Amino acid sequence: MNLDERMLTAWRGQTRHDLTLARLTERVRRQRRRQRFQRGLEVALSLVAIVIFGHALLSGTMAPAHWLILPFFAVFLPTIWALTLRGPRRRPEDASEAPGIYARLRMAQLRAGLRDLWLARRAALALVAYAVLAWGGAMILGDVGWRAPAWLLLVYSFLWLGGTHWLNRRLRGRWLREYRSVRRVLSGVRL
Amino acid sequence: MHPLWPRVEACVPQLWRAVCGYELNPALREELLQEILLATWEALPRLRDPERLLPFVLRIAHNLGASHVRSAIRRPAVLPFEEAVHGHVEPGTGDEPASERSDWLFEAMARLPLNLRQPLMLQLEGFDYEEIAGLLGISAENVGVRVHRGRAQLKAMLREEGADES
Numbered sequence: 001m002n003l004d005e006r007m008l009t010a011w012r013g014q015t016r017h018d019l020t021l022a023r024l025t026e027r028v029r030r031q032r033r034r035q036r037f038q039r040g041l042e043v044a045l046s047l048v049a050i051v052i053f054g055h056a057l058l059s060g061t062m063a064p065a066h067w068l069i070l071p072f073f074a075v076f077l078p079t080i081w082a083l084t085l086r087g088p089r090r091r092p093e094d095a096s097e098a099p100g101i102y103a104r105l106r107m108a109q110l111r112a113g114l115r116d117l118w119l120a121r122r123a124a125l126a127l128v129a130y131a132v133l134a135w136g137g138a139m140i141l142g143d144v145g146w147r148a149p150a151w152l153l154l155v156y157s158f159l160w161l162g163g164t165h166w167l168n169r170r171l172r173g174r175w176l177r178e179y180r181s182v183r184r185v186l187s188g189v190r191l
Numbered sequence: 192m193h194p195l196w197p198r199v200e201a202c203v204p205q206l207w208r209a210v211c212g213y214e215l216n217p218a219l220r221e222e223l224l225q226e227i228l229l230a231t232w233e234a235l236p237r238l239r240d241p242e243r244l245l246p247f248v249l250r251i252a253h254n255l256g257a258s259h260v261r262s263a264i265r266r267p268a269v270l271p272f273e274e275a276v277h278g279h280v281e282p283g284t285g286d287e288p289a290s291e292r293s294d295w296l297f298e299a300m301a302r303l304p305l306n307l308r309q310p311l312m313l314q315l316e317g318f319d320y321e322e323i324a325g326l327l328g329i330s331a332e333n334v335g336v337r338v339h340r341g342r343a344q345l346k347a348m349l350r351e352e353g354a355d356e357s
Contacts, residue, residue: 003342003345003346003349006296007296007315007345008315010293010294010295010296010297011208011293011296011315011316013293014207014208014211014293014297015204015207016203016204016207019200019203019207020200021196021197021199021200024199024200024203024228025192025196027225027228028228028229028232031225031229032229032232091233092226092229092230092232092233092234093230093233093234093237094230095227095230095234095250095251095254095255096230096234096237096238096247096250096251096254097254098250098328099250099253099254099257099326099327099328100328102254106258174262174263175262177261177262177263178258178261178262181261181262182261
């Protein structure tokens with residue numbers, strides 16, 4: 001058997017018999033449900049924050065916890081949503097484009113993703129800085145009503161920083177590798 | 192559901208081989224396949240000629256496969272060889288199970304650079320140079336050069352490992 005025949009035999013020998021139409025459809029539907037849930041969660045969290053603060057502001061029942069967290073949300077939410085809506089998201093159907101076009105789309109998506117990660121790191125650090133300042137202020141100037149939420153804010157801000165750091169470590173290396181690789185490919189490809 | 196979706200089932204063998212050509216780890220293969228299936232589902236409304244379903248699906252697989260390889264670490268992860276699971280692999284004897292006869296090729300493929308691997312995979316799938324050129328967005332001459340180089344590298348690898356017949 002020559003190399004061609006052996007390669008062909010090996011290539012055709014790699015099969016899957018368990019992927020029926022019903023299974024394929026179920027897998028795709030499950031993933032789409034998961035994606036919709038994630039997007040729904042993002043919207044719901046934003047709406048909950050707006051409702052809680054809006055209600056407290058309008059009804060005049062702002063507690064120390066509201067005052068401590070409000071400045072952060074007032075900056076954080078609009079920034080995150082502006083970036084989410086503006087940046088090119090990864091759309092699965094883009095993969096059906098010609099390789100050159102897909103590479104350009106992918107590069108834009110990766111650039112946006114890397115920028116979002118950078119912003120997330122900066123936002124987490126800003127939250128920690130703000131929480132430390134707020135905690136210091138509450139400890140020096142505030143009473144018990146201010147100190148308890150200040151502690152809570154401080155703990156949450158460090159948890160947020162840890163989570164952001166974990167996400168950053170998980171995604172940034174992969175995205176950066178792909179970004180550099182696509183950039184190298186595009187610099188040598190004529191569309 | 193798009194009316195062409197049921198016909199995707201017929202493309203699964205080719206899709207799976209494309210996935211195996213980009214990834215050796217079984218768990219990551221499943222992830223990549225999932226990603227390709229979702230992209231195919233979303234992209235089907237863009238397909239104008241239903242007769243071109245297989246090239247359309249394979250283009251998606253190769254675009255996403257290339258992304259997968261580019262974002263992975265430079266060298267493919269070396270998996271521990273478990274003799275109890277895999278048995279002794281010696282390609283070409285014809286006595287071992289089909290999956291074992293296939294492994295040597297996919298392991299060798301994983302060491303080929305993407306620009307040589309992609310045309311070779313499509314050629315093994317039965318596409319001619321013109322079709323491969325259309326799928327990968329390069330010229331047919333370029334496909335020929337890459338296939339030739341890819342085969343030469345594969346042959347050299349096999350010779351190095353003493354698995355080549357010669």
